Amino acid sequence: MSRQLLLMALAPLLGLFILGIGNGFLATLITLRLDAAGESPVVIGWVSSAYFIGLALGAMLNDRLLLAIGHIRAYGSFASLVAVTVLLQGLVFEPVAWFVLRLIGGWATVGVFLVIESWLLAAGDAQVRGRLLALYMIAIYAAGVLGQLLLGVTQAMGPTAPFMVIGLLASLSVLPMAMLPRVTPLLDKAEPLSPLRLITLTPTGVMGSFGSGLAVAAVYTLLPLYLQRTGFTVDRVGQLMAVMVLGAMLLQYPVGRWSDRHDRQMVLILIGAFCALISAGILWLPLPPWGLAALLFLLGGGVFSLYPVSVGHAADRAPAGALVRMSQGLLLINAIGSTLSPPVITPVMTVVGDAGLFWSLGALGLILVGFFGWRRSVRPAPVPVAPFSPTTPLSAAGAELSVTEEWVQGALEHEHVEDLSGAVPDVEVAEPLVGPPPPDEAHIVYYEDDGTAPDAPGQEGVAGASRA
Template identity: 45%
Template sequence: MLAFVPPTVISPLLSLVVFIIGHGLLSTLLTLRLSAEGVSAGWIGLVSTSYFAGLVLGSFVNARIISRVGHIRAYAAYASLLAALALWHGLLVDPLAWSLLRLLGGFATGGLFVVIESWMLVSSSPATRGRLMALYMILLYGGLAGGQWLLRYIDPLQLSPFALVAMSASLSVIPLALTRVGMPQTETPRQLGFFTLLRLTPAGMGSSLASGLLLGALYGLLPLFFTRQGLALEQVANQMALVILGGVSLQYPLGRLSDRFDRRRILALLGAGLAVLSLAILLLSQLALPGVQAMLIFLFGGLVFSIYPISLSHACDELTPEQMISANQGMLLAYSLGSTAGPLLASQAMTKLGSSGLFGYFALCAGGLALYLVWRQKVRSAVPMAEHQSYMPVPPNTPLAADLDPRIPTESRFNPQEDQTDIAPPPTAEVKG
C-alpha cells in the first residue's frame, strides 16, 4: 500500500510525527495555561501572533542557514532550541516572556519544516510526489490531533506537560540523525512580486489571506473559547482534535469537487458555510447538545482547513506552470500575514464581546470572503475547465511545499545539491526498496 514511499523519506516522516505530536500539544496547552492564570484574551492573542510571526521569518530565512550547515545538524539545533523553549514556558509563566519565546519557537519550527520538506523533495520522484504529499498531510494533521488528545492526561498547571513537549522535540532528532541523504538547493530567484501576483490571481491571494485570518485565530484562541464555555480539559481536547480531524477528512473530497467547478464558487460556498456554522455554534453553545456541537465543529474544521489548498489550486489554474513556484511563495506570504494578524483581531473581538466574539469574528471573516469571491466571479470570467490543474492538498508551512507539488514542472523545481556532510558514501551501494 505504501510501496511508493522511498526508504530515505521514512526518517523525516518519523521525525515529523514525533515532533508534531508535541507541537500540537504545546499550541493548545499554552492557551489553556494562560486562561487558567487569568490572562486576558488580548495577551493570549499576542502570544499566538508572535508564533506566526516567527514562523514567517523562519520559513523564509532558515533555508540559507540549512544550506550552510547541512539539514541534519540544522534540525538538531532547531529541535534542541525548541526543547529548551518548551521548558522555559513551564518555568517562567509570563505572557510577555511567552511572546518572545513563541517568536523564537516559530522561527525554529519554520526551520524544522524546511528540513523535513527539503528531505522529502530530494528523496522522491515526480511520479510519487502527489501521493507522498497526501501522506505528509495525513501524518501532519494526524499528529496534531494526537497532541490534542494528550491534553486529556496532563495537568496544564504543572511542569510535566512542558517536559513532554521538550521530550518530543528532542526524540524527533533520532530518526534523522541515523540517516544520510543529499540535500536540495533551497534558494531560487523569485519571479513574481507580491502585488504582481495579487493582480494576476486576486481571488487566490484574497482567499489565502482569509485562510490565515481564520486559522491563526483558530489555533490560538479556540481552546480559550471552549474553556470559557465551561468545558472540562478532556472535552477541550476532544473538540480541538475534532477540528483537526475534520480538516484532514474533508480537504481531499472538497478539493476534488473544486476540480469540477469554478474554484471561486467553491471557495465562496466554503466561506458562506463557515459563516453559517459559526453562527450555529454560537447558538448551540448555550444549549446542552454536545453531539450536535461536535458534528458542527468537525464540519467547521473540514471547511476552514480546505480554503488554503483550494485557493492555491485556483492560482495554479490562472498562472503558467513556470509561475507556480512564485505563486506558492506569494500566497504563503499572504496566508502568513493573515495568520499573524488573526489572533490579534480575534482577541480584540473576544475582549469586547466575550467568548462569543471569536465565532463572531469567524463569521465576519468567512462572510467577507464569500462576498469578495461572489464579486470576483462577476468581474472576471472563470478559468475554462480544460485548463484546471488537478487539486493537491498543500500545507501552508514553507515555500518548499511547492516543489513537492506534482503540478510544478520539473525544470522549475529546486535542483538537488549534494551536501557532503549528510550524504551516504558509496555511490556504488545499491539501495533496494
C-alpha cells in the same frame, strides 16, 4: 499517485507528524496556563500573536537557509530550535519571556513548514499536488488529535511535564529525516518572487492563505478559551479540540482529491460558504454537547482545508523555479493573517461576548466567498479548446523512422492532386534502421574513462553512445 512519490514524501511527513504531536497542543496549553494564572484576554492574545509574528519573520528569512544547506539539514536546525524554546517555557513562567520564546518558536516552526511544503511542491505536479498537500495537512492534524488527547495526561504529570514531552517530540522528529532512505528534491535555481508579483500572479491564493491564517489562529488560540468559559473542564476542552482537529484530518484528502479534479477557485468558494454556515449553526442552534462536537468536526474540516487548496491553486500558476519562494510568500501571508487574528477577534469577544469568535468566523467566510466569486468572474477557469490524445514522445530521428507506408502513400496522393502536370515523384520508402550502421556511415568513436582512444576493434558506436 505513484509508490515512488509516496516513498519520497514519507520521511518529511513522518518527521512532521512527530513534531506536530507536541506542537498540536502547545497553543492550547499556553492559553489555559495564562488564563488559569489570571491573565487578561488581551495578554493571552498578544502572547499567542508572538508565535505568529515569529511565523511572519521566519517566512521572510528562512528560505535563505534552506537554499544554502538543503532540506534535511535545514529541517534538523529548525526542529532543534523548536525543542529549545519549548523546554525554556517549562523553566520560566513569565508572560514577557513567553512572548519572546513563542516568537522564536514561531520563527523555527515556519522553517519546518517551508522545508516540507517546498519538498512536496517540487516532488509533484498539478495532477497530484492537491493530494500531496492533503497528506501534509493530514500529518499535521493527525498529530494534533493525539496532541490534544495528551493534554490532560501530561497535565496530571506535573506543571513542567507537558513542556518536556513537547521538547522530546521535537527532538525525535529529526530521526526520520536523518535515517530513512529518501530522495530530496533538487534546488537548482530559485527565481525571485516579490510580494507584489505573488499578489499579481495569484490573488486567490494570497487571499485564501491570509483568510486561512485568520481562521486557524482564531480556532487554535481562542476556541479553547470559549469552551472553558462555556463551562467545560480541561479534559473536555482537549477532547472537543481533538474532535475539531480530527475533522480537519479526515476531510483533508477528500477535499484535496476534489480540488485536483475540479476548479480550485470553485472549491474555495464552497469552503468559505461552508465555514460561514457552520459558524451560524453554532451561534443560533440549541446544541447538546454531542451536537457541538459534530459541528466542530465539520468546522475543522472547512477551516483547515482553506490553506492547502489555496497553495495548490497558487502553485498551478507559479513558474517551476519559483515554488520555494512562492511557498515562502504564502507562508508569510498566512502568518500575517495569524498574527492579526487574536488582536482583532479578542476585542469583538470583549464587546459581543464569547460568541464573538463565531460571529467573526462567519463574517470571514462570507468575505472569502465574495472575493473568490469576484476573482472567478474576472478570471474564469480555462476550458480546453480541443480534446487531447497523449502519444509517445519521439525525437526528430525517431519521428522519421516511424513514418509508415500508409503515410507515404497518402503524401504521394496529395502531391499528385497538387501537381498540375500529373507527374508523381518517385519516392522510395527507407527500411527501418536495425542493428549497427554500415561501415561507410558516419559514426563517432567513444573513448574509455581515461580519455584514450580504444585500440581494439568493436569499440566504436553510433552517435549518442559516448561514455566519456
